[in-house]
Amino acid sequence: MKSPLTSLRLRRAARTLFGWKTLRPGQLDAMRAILRGRDVLAVMPTGAGKSALYQVPATQLPGPTLVVSPLLALQQDQIGGLERRGSAGLKAVRISSAETPKQQEAALAALRDGRAEFLFITPEQLADPDRLAQVKALKPSLVAIDEAHCISAWGHDFRPDYLALGHVIRELGRPPVVALTATASPPVRDDIVARLGLAKPKIMVTGLDRANLFLEAANCPTEDYRWRRLLALVSTDEGPGIVYVPTRRGAEELAARLSAAGYAAEFYHGGMAGGAREKLHVAFLADEVPIMVATSAFGMGIDKPNIRWVAHVALPDSPDSYLQEIGRAGRDGLPARTLLLWRAEDEGLQRFFTGALPAVDELRDLAAVLRAEGPLTKAALRERTGLGARKQGQLVALLEHVGGAVTRSGGKVACPRYAPSPADAADLAVAEAERQQSLSKSRTDMMRAYAQARGCRSQPLLAYFGEQLTRVCGHCDNCSAGRGEPDNGAVGPFPVHSTVSHAEWGAGMVMGYEDNRMTVLFDDVGYKTLSVPVVSEQGLLTTL
Structure with a gap:
């Protein structure tokens, strides 16, 4: 049940502290969920007010808010935006490599004394056990993960240091989490939820169609x-x-x-x-x-x-x-x-970037080192294996997918108690990599479909993200030339977001319809675009 009092508090804070007379659609619902202690995953376009989702509720919670962000420049922009509000209740500090030890201690003191509300920090800082202990002592009441797609192996900005954030959140006492990203397809969303350990999060996907x-x-x-x-x-x-x-x-x-x-x-x-x-x-x-x-x-x-x-x-x-x-x-x-x-x-260039499958022997050796010597810091693990930081992060992520590795306190990587043998873990990880490559290829196929579209361009683009556009967008070259046609409600043989099965490709989800085509995201082979008449006539898909 929605609380009018909670909504009133949030609207008043947005107006008096931030100068926002109104909140955008979905923002208020997400803020209410945060105040009720619920996790939130927000997929909103750049400039649509993602930061407001944590900034406004933060002013209504008792402890400081931890904001994890990957870039110092991005942190500085957000800190500057809060400072320009001119309110003592919006004081933000940062702990990073750019601050001296004295400045870092002053920031912690301001947070302990209640003179600062927001702590901006990188995941690399939280990988330090001593730093994590200092942050834990602050008893943060909310954790905001900016650019959350960086945690996903499917994401285009994958950052290995994000992999430990699920453990960090648990170490902090499991406060509510709001994960923010400007774009995340369903596989990336699932990865964010799983890796951060979000508990039945409220998922917001809004405003991906930008008419300007x-x-x-x-x-x-x-x-x-x-x-x-x-x-x-x-x-x-x-x-x-x-x-x-x-x-x-x-x-x-x-x-x-x-x-x-x-x-x-x-x-x-x-x-x-x-x-x-x-x-x-x-x-x-x-x-x-x-x-x-x-x-x-x-x-x-x-x-x-x-x-x-x-x-x-x-x-x-x-x-x-x-x-x-x-x-x-x-x-x-x-x-x-x-x-x-x-x-x-x-x-051809994109296929080159996708690269070959990981070497079985590298995965096996990595799993063996973890079994024999773990837990190890990432630096120590690189010394044992000779792997580069990014490659090691990708291999660890694959092993985590198949239960062959786990990231623990202080960012250390270990072998789980019931992990498969190094040889079996390597084989399973290669199979997972093959699945990821299939999805990567299907994503490039979807990009080509967008480039080749002869009708409204926004329809296939949004269908990829699971958003249904039941009209032509009116702001693409094809619509301007009169080639975009409305889909008359996008009627198809299966509801959007329903689960279906294909005899060869397995289970999948219907993402959307465009003209006489449908987009389906299959678990094992990624995105496929199918002819609706052929699907209907030949019974290619069945409901699960």
């Missing part, structure tokens, strides 16, 4: 044609804008080519020194860089309202990353443009 973004895609028969289409965009559309490229070398070369053509452009990728990246990040936010040519490393923390266009000069790996990246445009609500310039050859 004009969606456009063009097949480019040659690289010269792709270049000319990009020039047409940058010469006619005012900046600032972002051009996403698939490789570091591509970012450097395209930025140089644009500069030579008379357009001020800089490049950004993960291979650059941290200081150089931070400098470019700040310059772009300050409107000092009109065009940023970047890999997917340029993303989280780009809290910039006036980005007028986002272009992709290759087919992205999935609708997950694509929606996240184009979502950085038009955060001020004004019209913005998104342009996908793709070629069939792009898929």
Whole structure:
């Protein structure tokens, strides 16, 4: 039963402390759930008010709120936003590598004394047992996990350090958790819930269709044609804008080519020194860089309202990353443009990035080390195995999926008591990797379907995320050309979100309908687009 008193308290706090006269649809329900001690997973587009979901309830709870965020720049933006409110009750502090020990102690003292409400911290800090003990002593009443898709092996921004957060939450006494992300398909949502240990969370998926973004895609028969289409965009559309490229070398070369053509452009990728990246990040936010040519490393923390266009000069790996990246445009609500310039050859590059299956011997050796010597810190484990940090994180995640590893206190990795033998764990992990590769391929297939769509582009894009658009969007190139057709309620042989079974592909969930096609997410092989008449005539699917 909804409490009018709780709603009144939340609305009053939103108005008096934050200046928000109204709350957006779904926000109030999520806030009420948090105050009742319930976990929340919120999938909301960039700029839609995700931070409000934890900031407003935090002012009504007795202890401090812990905000876990992966980037210092992103943390600083959020801290600055709270400080600009000018309220003592919204004081936020940070503990990171950027603060001196004296500053860190001052932050902890402010939290202990009630002079600060929010503690911003990275998952790497929480991997330190001493730091975790300090945070536990604060008795946080709420934990907010920003960019929660980073915990998912299916996610495009997977971060190994996020894997320990489920244990961290339990170590803190299991306060309510709100997990926030701008885009998460059903496999990513399931992974977030499982890895964070969310207890029957309230799941919010709202507003993924952004009407101010004009969606456009063009097949480019040659690289010269792709270049000319990009020039047409940058010469006619005012900046600032972002051009996403698939490789570091591509970012450097395209930025140089644009500069030579008379357009001020800089490049950004993960291979650059941290200081150089931070400098470019700040310059772009300050409107000092009109065009940023970047890999997917340029993303989280780009809290910039006036980005007028986002272009992709290759087919992205999935609708997950694509929606996240184009979502950085038009955060001020004004019209913005998104342009996908793709070629069939792009898929070969994505297959290269997907890479080969993990080596059985590396998985077996890793599992054997954990069985013989664990628990081990990640650094110690790297010394024993010789694996790089990212690769080790991916292998540990695979072993965790099959019960061959577990992340424990202080981020240490151990062998569970009833783990399979190292050889069996390795075989099971390879099978899991094969399943993940099938899903990755299906996500690229869905991205290609979006690029090739001859009708409304928003319909297949939202169907991928399980949202049903029963009208044409009216803000894509196909709709503008009169090629988008309403689906008349998207009538199909099975309800959206119903569970079905296929003789070869196994169990799956109906995600949505577009024209005479249906999208189904199968547990083992990923996304498939099927002809509705063929499904009906041949009985390809049955209800589970």
